Amino acid sequence: xxxxxxxxxxxxxxxxxxxxxxxxxKNSKSLNVLLIERFLxxxxxxxxxxxxxxxxGFHTFENETIDDTANRVLKELTGLEHLYKKQFKVFGDPNRxxxxxxxxxxxxxxxxxxxxxxxxxxxxPTDAFQLENNPYxxxxxxxxxxxxxxxxxxxxINEAYxxxxxxxxHKPIVxxxxxxxxxxKELQDTFEAILGVEIDNRNFRRKLITKKYIIALDEKQxxxxxxxxxxxxxxxxxxxxxxxxxxxxxx
Amino acid sequence: xxxxxxxxxxxxxxxxxxxxxxxxxKNSKSLNVLLIERFLxxxxxxxxxxxxxxxxGFHTFENETIDDTANRVLKELTGLEHLYKKQFKVFGDPNRxxxxxxxxxxxxxxxxxxxxxxxxxxxxPTDAFQLENNPYxxxxxxxxxxxxxxxxxxxxINEAYxxxxxxxxHKPIVxxxxxxxxxxKELQDTFEAILGVEIDNRNFRRKLITKKYIIALDEKQxxxxxxxxxxxxxxxxxxxxxxxxxxxxxx
DNA sequence: ATTAATAAACGTTTTATAAACGCTATAATA
DNA sequence: TATTATAGCGTTTATAAAACGTTTATTAAT
Numbered sequence: 001x002x003x004x005x006x007x008x009x010x011x012x013x014x015x016x017x018x019x020x021x022x023x024x025x026k027n028s029k030s031l032n033v034l035l036i037e038r039f040l041x042x043x044x045x046x047x048x049x050x051x052x053x054x055x056x057g058f059h060t061f062e063n064e065t066i067d068d069t070a071n072r073v074l075k076e077l078t079g080l081e082h083l084y085k086k087q088f089k090v091f092g093d094p095n096r097x098x099x100x101x102x103x104x105x106x107x108x109x110x111x112x113x114x115x116x117x118x119x120x121x122x123x124x125p126t127d128a129f130q131l132e133n134n135p136y137x138x139x140x141x142x143x144x145x146x147x148x149x150x151x152x153x154x155x156x157i158n159e160a161y162x163x164x165x166x167x168x169x170h171k172p173i174v175x176x177x178x179x180x181x182x183x184x185k186e187l188q189d190t191f192e193a194i195l196g197v198e199i200d201n202r203n204f205r206r207k208l209i210t211k212k213y214i215i216a217l218d219e220k221q222x223x224x225x226x227x228x229x230x231x232x233x234x235x236x237x238x239x240x241x242x243x244x245x246x247x248x249x250x251x
Numbered sequence: 252x253x254x255x256x257x258x259x260x261x262x263x264x265x266x267x268x269x270x271x272x273x274x275x276x277k278n279s280k281s282l283n284v285l286l287i288e289r290f291l292x293x294x295x296x297x298x299x300x301x302x303x304x305x306x307x308g309f310h311t312f313e314n315e316t317i318d319d320t321a322n323r324v325l326k327e328l329t330g331l332e333h334l335y336k337k338q339f340k341v342f343g344d345p346n347r348x349x350x351x352x353x354x355x356x357x358x359x360x361x362x363x364x365x366x367x368x369x370x371x372x373x374x375x376p377t378d379a380f381q382l383e384n385n386p387y388x389x390x391x392x393x394x395x396x397x398x399x400x401x402x403x404x405x406x407x408i409n410e411a412y413x414x415x416x417x418x419x420x421h422k423p424i425v426x427x428x429x430x431x432x433x434x435x436k437e438l439q440d441t442f443e444a445i446l447g448v449e450i451d452n453r454n455f456r457r458k459l460i461t462k463k464y465i466i467a468l469d470e471k472q473x474x475x476x477x478x479x480x481x482x483x484x485x486x487x488x489x490x491x492x493x494x495x496x497x498x499x500x501x502x
Numbered sequence: 503a504t505t506a507a508t509a510a511a512c513g514t515t516t517t518a519t520a521a522a523c524g525c526t527a528t529a530a531t532a
Numbered sequence: 533t534a535t536t537a538t539a540g541c542g543t544t545t546a547t548a549a550a551a552c553g554t555t556t557a558t559t560a561a562t
Contacts, residue, residue, distance in 0.1 A: 015367060062365060066343040090341055090369050092317040114313060116266060118341050170421055172502050195498050203521065226538050227528040247446050251423050477509050478557040
């Protein structure tokens with residue numbers, strides 16, 4: 001690893017961070033996951049030994065917090081900082097890297113077979129950054145149509161998605177998947193894409209616009225060939241004030 | 252570490268698991284945390300160098316999953332298996348062990364100052380096991396009246412408690428803090444202790460007994476000097492059937 | 503036996519929210 | 533100026549929450 005990358009600090013060889021980056025594409029109304037290619041061609045072979053996709057991750061440095069590792073990985077991959085991220089689970093099974101390709105890959109990269117990885121998921125709109133000219137050649141895939149994945153990354157994504165589905169019902173995190181200014185319809189599309197359900201637009205609309213933390217702006221959509229819709233923003237401050245002592249037991 | 256304990260497998264020196272054990276005491280209606288004493292007297296001193304409380308934890312073995320580490324720690328401490336546990340966060344700040352006592356302790360125990368710990372919280376009724384003759388000399392403390400804590404364990408408990416408060420509103424985990432058979436009042440007491448609120452008994456009672464997964468037993472409380480109350484049980488099966496596709500957006 | 507004390511358990515009314523549906527309004531474009 | 537697609541408003545009904553009052557079953561004391 002240190003042979004291929006010039007790094008400024010010592011890595012902790014058995015601890016890494018992996019990031020499940022969820023992006024919502026409001027045009028295709030699709031919840032996507034950002035993956036990078038894992039490609040390895042050994043000298044003695046025509047066909048690649050490894051050719052699939054994985055999440056982007058990296059080892060933690062000796063002098064770094066886990067959150068900082070995640071921030072670093074995210075910055076390198078997307079160019080963005082201050083992204084919404086949730087550390088949701090550790091994957092530390094001694095047999096995480098079990099299939100043949102993983103073993104070939106791990107040997108080639110000389111990395112510790114007993115690495116425990118701390119997994120985060122991240123929420124952003126897919127258009128928050130550009131994929132072109134990105135050295136990692138990342139690609140968006142709809143969360144329900146993922147390609148073949150290396151390591152235990154399918155499992156990690158599954159668990160991230162389950163956590164997201166659950167959390168989105170109670171916490172105001174949908175907004176992280178949209179631009180600062182959004183329409184009610186986009187918000188509904190986002191919920192529908194995450195939860196895989198259909199929601200009545202009229203009831204949804206009413207429910208949302210009556211919330212005090214959903215604030216109508218003096219602005220409408222432009223560049224649409226239909227009735228342009230009202231833009232709204234989400235006020236985190238107002239939300240937190242209201243929900244500071246809300247404890248509706250809902251079991 | 253390996254000098255004091257005879258262990259059957261190699262530990263991973265920089266990875267540990269810590270368990271925040273929450274116990275509900277239905278008599279005192281108190282949500283408690285189980286702590287063990289951390290005590291060290293150096294040869295050259297009269298007063299102990301370290302004398303405070305910590306969570307129980309241990310390093311992960313080379314051939315062990317993280318969950319198994321937690322199970323092992325819990326079994327050793329409580330004698331119990333199959334406890335409800337939730338892996339809720341990793342604490343990996345390079346400066347986690349910052350105060351003087353932690354440094355003295357870490358040196359004495361020769362353990363890695365850059366240990367990342369994977370924290371779980373566990374739910375059980377305090378009377379699920381006995382404290383007497385326990386080699387770790389564990390003690391229950393009300394979650395809001397904790398003694399001086401070592402390492403970053405106050406922080407870990409705070410975050411565990413925050414997660415519990417949040418989770419208890421949406422997931423059927425209160426039942427883990429009670430015996431299999433419980434009264435509606437005990438259930439209410441548990442919610443009140445966790446959330447630190449008062450709940451109207453009449454509304455709470457009605458709400459709960461109409462749930463299909465709260466099942467009235469052919470049994471009443473005994474040994475009480477008041478009207479004995481009806482015992483109930485929680486059916487996980489029924490719960491899961493009902494809530495498989497519930498997605499009430501509640502932001 | 504009667505009564506007091508205590509918590510269990512049931513009931514009623516009001517208010518708020520959710521669900522299900524019909525209908526109107528506004529813009530770009532043809 | 534008509535078309536069309538989506539934005540956006542309205543109404544009614546069903547369900548659940550909130551805020552109370554009242555009754556009942558038990559033990560223990562008189």
